[in-house]
Amino acid sequence: MTDEGILLKRVNPYQKKILVVDDYPPTREMIVEALEACGYEYVREAENGLQALNILREEPHHLVISDVMMPQMDGIDLLQHLKEMKNSPTVIMITAQSEIDLTVKAMKKGAVDYLKKPFKLDDLIYRVNLYLQGQEFSAGEENISDRAEELSIYSYIFDSVETIEGDNDRIFEQVADLALKVVEGEACYLFLYDREGDTFYPKLVRPEHEGKAIGESLPLIEKLLHKTLKGQEAVIAANEDNPLFAPAMICAPLTIRGNPFGVLSVRRKKTFGSFTKKDLHYVMSLTKRASLNIENRLLYESLYMNVYETFKSLVASVQLRDQYTEAHSHRVTEMAVKIAYEMGVSREELEVLKIAGALHDIGKIAIPDAILLKPGRLTTEEYEVIKTHSDLGEQILAPVSLFDEEKKIVRHHHERWDGRGYPDGLKGEEIPLLARILAVADTYDAITNNRPYQKARSHEVAMEEILRNAGTQFDPSVVDCLMAVH
CATH class of the missing domain: 3.30.450.40 (GAF domain)
Known part of the structure; x- marks a missing residue:
């Protein structure tokens, strides 16, 4: 026995050598990461057929995954050269729909299979496992039924983790x-x-x-x-x-x-x-x-939070002008989350609602102070300007795909159940559920807190007014949940 009486047997999973050939780096990286994630430890890259050929002449590989259209030497020419090699590798081609004729030519020149872009990584992994382990079938190392079971387990692992x-x-x-x-x-x-x-x-x-x-x-x-x-x-x-x-x-x-x-x-x-x-x-x-x-997930969360903090800084610039907005956004979010929890929405939806609640008035950054901070009642024209903040908020968030769900809520939190809201006049369940929830929380907070043009009223008054408008301004089911949490 060795130290501590522990006998170690080191085994490198998947000794098969794979070469990924593609002139587009993101595609290469995606394939390499997927292969390594499935246990293949020896995966090399080449950006065109010529570079791949040089690598293969120096060191034989078991499998080549190659694009068709590439500079210097394309996948078809690479196949022709591989046929002349003594120990030629198995080749899987990756092709765009427009290159289907070339793919047929590739199959005739020795490729064993092909995938059309865009392809699913699990489809590629399945083929890689199939052909690499197929090489072992011919060597008599394992029987087919064992390998079929093994492929099934790998597929199960891949799908389960996904x-x-x-x-x-x-x-x-x-x-x-x-x-x-x-x-x-x-x-x-x-x-x-x-x-x-x-x-x-x-x-x-x-x-x-x-x-x-x-x-x-x-x-x-x-x-x-x-x-x-x-x-x-x-x-x-x-x-x-x-x-x-x-x-x-x-x-x-x-x-x-x-x-x-x-x-x-x-x-x-x-x-x-x-x-x-x-x-x-x-x-x-x-x-x-x-x-x-x-x-x-960590990379996504890091990017998500960096962008979120950027948008929060924009909201902060509104808060410096209008102190009501800061406390209002916090209170509305807190109330909306309570209602949503009572309604049984998913954890993911709760997280979306928290972000949307914090950012729902971000569009007010474009509203002039003379209107935003006006102490008296707004004129019809001024109110029309205020109403643009939901559309402006969506426009601010629009370039960032990470906030696709949040921007819908920001845009539609002033829609009405009866279709007479803004900006799009959506009606009933056409309005996103989280926007319907935010609308109720927003109104409750507006009634129970001081505004530049209106003094705060009591909780009882707010509940009475919201209940009276259930079925016209508000989704009745959301109002019911507000009553339950209050």
Whole structure:
């Protein structure tokens, strides 16, 4: 036995060599990330056929994924050269609809398959698994039924991770449950890595009663966790002297942009057998795909919040002119969220509503002070100017696709249930639900707080007025929920 009596067997998942050839960098990067997320560790890139040919002459590859139309040497010419090579790789072509004739020519020249742009990544991964493992069929390494089952499991992992939603804790829970299901493990642990302290702490345990055992054994397995992170590859460990490791444990790293942040560990097969190389591949594929999911989510959230803060600064400029707007936006959002929660909207919709509530008056930045801050009643002409703020708000948010749902609410929060609102005169359920909720919260706050042209009135007066206008100005179901929360 080695240190701590732990016998390590390092296995690099998917030793097959893949070359991705495309002159458009985002497409190459997308394919490479997907392949790596599924466990393929040796994936190279080339930007045209000539560069690909030079790479293949230096080092044989098992599979080439190539675009058709490229500068210097296109995919058709590349195929012709590959036919002349002694150990020519399997080739999958990627083509645009307009290049279908070229694709037929490519198939005649030796390509085994093709995908039309735009394509689904899971379709590509399915083909990659199929053809690479098909090479092993001919070598007699595995029988067809085993490979069919393996492909089915990889497809299940890929599809399951794609549908994972929620915050990081929820993602970790679903990944752990998925790992147990895929390899039939009895227990799963997710350790997060503290870079500053160079140590690990358990973030999640499945099932929960295993928590005590792993807490007591953590010092014994920290070396294993460190080796997993250092090599950034999955590890099978066994220790006959420690029941925690009997018969085996799989550890696989979780990374973001190549930087490790944790380790997923699965131990004990329910069948009392040892984990296999296939099990190792499955767990590694799962952690790579989950890491990519988390990374994309973090990047999205970072971009989302940066843009949101930019828009909030615009709202702040309105607040400097009109102090009512600041407190109003906060109160309206708080009230709207309470109503929405009572109505049972999803967590995602609640988050959209929070952003839309904070930004719903952003269009007032374009309203002149003489009208926005006028102490008396507005003239008809001035009121028409004020009414433009919902349309202006949508225009401000329009260039940013991240706020597609929020801008609908900003635009339509002054629509009426009877169709006599603005800016579009939408009626009934034509109005987005969250906009209907915001309209009620907005009106309640306007009645119960001082405005430049009107003193605050009581809660009872506000509720009475809103109830009286249910079915005309307001959605009756939203009004019912307002009454319930108040």
